[in-house]
Amino acid sequence: MKSPVPKSSAESPRISRREGLQLLTGADLLGLGMIADRVRKKLHPEGSVSFIIDRNVNYTNVCINQCRFCAFYRSKGDREAYVLTKRRLFHKIRETIEQGGTQILMQGGLHPDLGLEYYLDLLRSIKKRFSIHIHALSPPEVTYIAKKAGLSVKDALHALQQAGLDSIPGGGAEILSDRVREIVSPRKISAEQWLKVMEEAHGIGMKTTATMMFGSVEGPEDIIEHLDVIRRLQERTGGFTAFIPWSFQPGNTELGEKSAEVRKRGGAARKASGLPIVRSSALLPATGVEYLRILSLSRIYLDNIPNIQASWVTQGLKMAQVALRFGANDFGSTMLEENVVAAAGVKFRVTVDDIMSAIEGAGFMPIQRDMYYNVIKKGSKGSRGQGR
Amino acid sequence: MSLKRIEKKVLAGKRLTQEEALLLFENDDIFTLGRLANHAAVMKNGSNAYYIRNHHINPTNLCINRCTFCAFSRSKGEKGAYELTIDEIINKLKKWEGSKKRHMPSTPSFSEVHIVGGLHPGWGFDYYLDMIRRIKKALPAVHIKAFTAVEIDHFSKISGLSLRETLIALKEAGLESMPGGGAEILGSRVRNKICPEKISGRRWLKVMEIAHGVGIRTNATMLYGHLETYRDRIDHLTKLRELQERTGGFQAFIPLAFHPMNTKIKKARYTSGIDDLTTIAVSRLFLDNFPHIKAYWVMLGEKVAQLALLFGADDLDGTIMEEKITRSAGALSGHAMTREQLINLIEKAGKVPVERDIFYNPVSP
Numbered sequence: 001m002k003s004p005v006p007k008s009s010a011e012s013p014r015i016s017r018r019e020g021l022q023l024l025t026g027a028d029l030l031g032l033g034m035i036a037d038r039v040r041k042k043l044h045p046e047g048s049v050s051f052i053i054d055r056n057v058n059y060t061n062v063c064i065n066q067c068r069f070c071a072f073y074r075s076k077g078d079r080e081a082y083v084l085t086k087r088r089l090f091h092k093i094r095e096t097i098e099q100g101g102t103q104i105l106m107q108g109g110l111h112p113d114l115g116l117e118y119y120l121d122l123l124r125s126i127k128k129r130f131s132i133h134i135h136a137l138s139p140p141e142v143t144y145i146a147k148k149a150g151l152s153v154k155d156a157l158h159a160l161q162q163a164g165l166d167s168i169p170g171g172g173a174e175i176l177s178d179r180v181r182e183i184v185s186p187r188k189i190s191a192e193q194w195l196k197v198m199e200e201a202h203g204i205g206m207k208t209t210a211t212m213m214f215g216s217v218e219g220p221e222d223i224i225e226h227l228d229v230i231r232r233l234q235e236r237t238g239g240f241t242a243f244i245p246w247s248f249q250p251g252n253t254e255l256g257e258k259s260a261e262v263r264k265r266g267g268a269a270r271k272a273s274g275l276p277i278v279r280s281s282a283l284l285p286a287t288g289v290e291y292l293r294i295l296s297l298s299r300i301y302l303d304n305i306p307n308i309q310a311s312w313v314t315q316g317l318k319m320a321q322v323a324l325r326f327g328a329n330d331f332g333s334t335m336l337e338e339n340v341v342a343a344a345g346v347k348f349r350v351t352v353d354d355i356m357s358a359i360e361g362a363g364f365m366p367i368q369r370d371m372y373y374n375v376i377k378k379g380s381k382g383s384r385g386q387g388r
Numbered sequence: 389m390s391l392k393r394i395e396k397k398v399l400a401g402k403r404l405t406q407e408e409a410l411l412l413f414e415n416d417d418i419f420t421l422g423r424l425a426n427h428a429a430v431m432k433n434g435s436n437a438y439y440i441r442n443h444h445i446n447p448t449n450l451c452i453n454r455c456t457f458c459a460f461s462r463s464k465g466e467k468g469a470y471e472l473t474i475d476e477i478i479n480k481l482k483k484w485e486g487s488k489k490r491h492m493p494s495t496p497s498f499s500e501v502h503i504v505g506g507l508h509p510g511w512g513f514d515y516y517l518d519m520i521r522r523i524k525k526a527l528p529a530v531h532i533k534a535f536t537a538v539e540i541d542h543f544s545k546i547s548g549l550s551l552r553e554t555l556i557a558l559k560e561a562g563l564e565s566m567p568g569g570g571a572e573i574l575g576s577r578v579r580n581k582i583c584p585e586k587i588s589g590r591r592w593l594k595v596m597e598i599a600h601g602v603g604i605r606t607n608a609t610m611l612y613g614h615l616e617t618y619r620d621r622i623d624h625l626t627k628l629r630e631l632q633e634r635t636g637g638f639q640a641f642i643p644l645a646f647h648p649m650n651t652k653i654k655k656a657r658y659t660s661g662i663d664d665l666t667t668i669a670v671s672r673l674f675l676d677n678f679p680h681i682k683a684y685w686v687m688l689g690e691k692v693a694q695l696a697l698l699f700g701a702d703d704l705d706g707t708i709m710e711e712k713i714t715r716s717a718g719a720l721s722g723h724a725m726t727r728e729q730l731i732n733l734i735e736k737a738g739k740v741p742v743e744r745d746i747f748y749n750p751v752s753p
């Protein structure tokens with residue numbers, strides 16, 4: 001059948017940017033999936049799929065950045081603006097532990113009134129009370145905290161680590177191409193800064209994840225750029241545990257239906273770059289086929305990142321199951337709470353049992369893991385279909 | 389590698405055996421399976437992926453059958469029970485018709501109305517005939533696809549007419565084709581467990597055969613993901629393939645994933661996305677005498693339905709404005725998709741969107 005798919009990239013050497021671009025724009029999806037599946041099997045031959053029981057706590061929704069795709073932020077003084085009290089936070093952590101959780105994912109907006117001391121105190125007070133992994137503060141937050149404290153990123157990270165920060169989530173990466181960032185999140189840190197925070201974190205022994213939010217206004221070349229800078233940094237540090245591509249959810253956001261202006265600017269930027277336009281002129285959500293294409297390519301391209309997560313929160317459980325055959329080997333977080341995505345009109349109420357049963361239904365053994373991908377608990381191997 | 393042998397047969401256009409279908413269900417290489425099914429689909433329909441602008445009407449949810457897995461039906465007097473008068477049905481259709489007329493006055497806003505419902509304890513056959521006649525009169529340009537084999541059997545019982553007479557009467561009233569519902573799993577072992585209340589598999593096939601005989605084209609469905617095995621599915625497909633060989637009256641086959649919510653069947657688990665795609669693909673390959681395989685997005689979710697277009701499906705059904713039956717069983721999608729959304733899904737899958745009418749003739753927009 002059509003398409004220039006190299007025979008096997010599981011054995012063959014690292015693919016180049018040009019090959020990556022060819023695969024992204026030219027390969028047929030099933031061919032791409034087949035290679036990604038082979039790479040996944042080679043890296044994870046045991047046929048298991050992991051997940052982590054954790055809770056996503058958004059400590060504040062006040063944010064000075066006001067990114068266009070974000071349905072979550074409020075201005076200070078807004079009726080819905082909040083900063084979580086310690087009491088509420090501890091309560092949430094207690095509930096998480098009661099439900100078998102081992103980690104909290106803490107992220108928030110860039111609140112103009114919260115300084116380094118606030119965070120240090122918060123981290124210490126959690127660690128004093130609970131034995132739980134703190135996966136918190138994405139690069140935009142770390143950068144903002146450091147800047148306000150007049151510290152280098154490295155010193156700020158060090159202080160946060162001392163206070164109890166265990167690892168950093170890969171949020172805020174969106175597309176690591178400044179051309180795209182100018183359009184979707186002009187006030188957010190640059191691509192270079194995002195990478196710098198991650199490099200410093202890795203340098204002091206912290207593990208992090210990396211994400212990519214596609215389906216806004218990027219072209220295929222931007223996606224390759226993103227994958228490439230991640231792969232290069234990983235080559236130097238080895239600090240990324242996982243890569244998580246997810247699709248932009250138009251909805252209650254400035255980038256969604258409401259923002260014809262952004263769309264126009266996106267179109268103009270793509271035109272100027274001479275790249276084919278992957279998105280249609282209206283900002284429709286990325287389809288399942290596009291998601292799997294990018295997921296597969298990520299698995300193939302990021303040969304030095306051990307784990308690729310399926311984003312069931314944005315794709316739904318059925319698609320996430322399919323994703324397990326298109327390169328993903330991890331279901332990510334059970335999301336005992338998920339505020340950021342829920343605000344854009346995608347709602348899923350999914351339990352740990354649902355996650356395990358979805359993994360089994362796709363023919364894999366579910367494994368509860370920690371942030372370092374150590375096994376906490378094994379489930380039983382599922383059978384794919386109904387063949388009794 | 390027996391997949392290789394199957395591949396050869398598919399490329400040569402040869403019919404697959406039951407054993408080969410089983411091998412396809414059990415095989416782990418979903419990529420080759422998908423490519424083969426896509427090949428078979430392209431041989432039949434080129435790169436076309438069809439959709440239709442249609443409306444669903446469920447005239448009543450009162451049903452004397454009350455099947456175990458049915459989350460839609462109610463008994464008389466029960467909360468949520470409803471019954472529509474013919475006037476109400478026509479008003480709904482007229483309202484939909486009117487809502488889009490303003491933008492495109494020359495084309496009707498939908499070309500098909502799909503009517504299925506419960507077996508009402510009180511309505512007579514005349515009521516249904518009247519319903520069809522009056523819809524046809526009110527909206528002459530709209531095609532009517534109505535009543536599953538289960539309802540036809542019921543009409544024949546309440547009217548005292550033979551199946552043939554019943555179907556001819558409906559056809560004369562304006563019914564143009566029939567949906568494929570009520571097939572579930574045709575084999576009696578599973579059927580007796582999941583829907584003993586319903587007509588037998590043999591009776592279902594009989595109704596279809598007679599419908600085809602009087603010139604009514606129909607679809608066929610299969611409800612999978614509950615208690616059946618792969619062999620039960622293949623047996624089901626075989627029965628359909630055999631009947632199609634005799635009549636040629638089936639247009640599309642529609643595998644329907646079982647939705648566990650709100651139903652009385654305990655084994656509550658959604659089918660996996662992988663099983664959904666495999667089932668579409670095996671159906672495409674095995675049912676070589678069916679012109680179309682439909683990925684019904686309301687049931688599968690739009691993402692899996694889109695992907696199904698690369699696993700042998702060539703039809704996404706339509707822009708459906710009212711669909712009570714699956715929603716009460718916790719379907720994964722919202723209940724309406726715009727034409728723009730459908731076209732986008734098809735194009736992003738690399739297929740050519742073709743709007744069709746009830747008989748798969750292209751409709752120029």
Ligand code: SF4
Nearest residue numbers: 063065066067070109
């Ligand atoms: S995405 Fe993050 S940085 Fe941007 S506005 Fe939302 S909370 Fe603030």
Ligand code: SF4
Nearest residue numbers: 451453454455458461
């Ligand atoms: S499935 Fe059909 S026949 Fe059975 S109870 Fe529901 S509406 Fe009635």
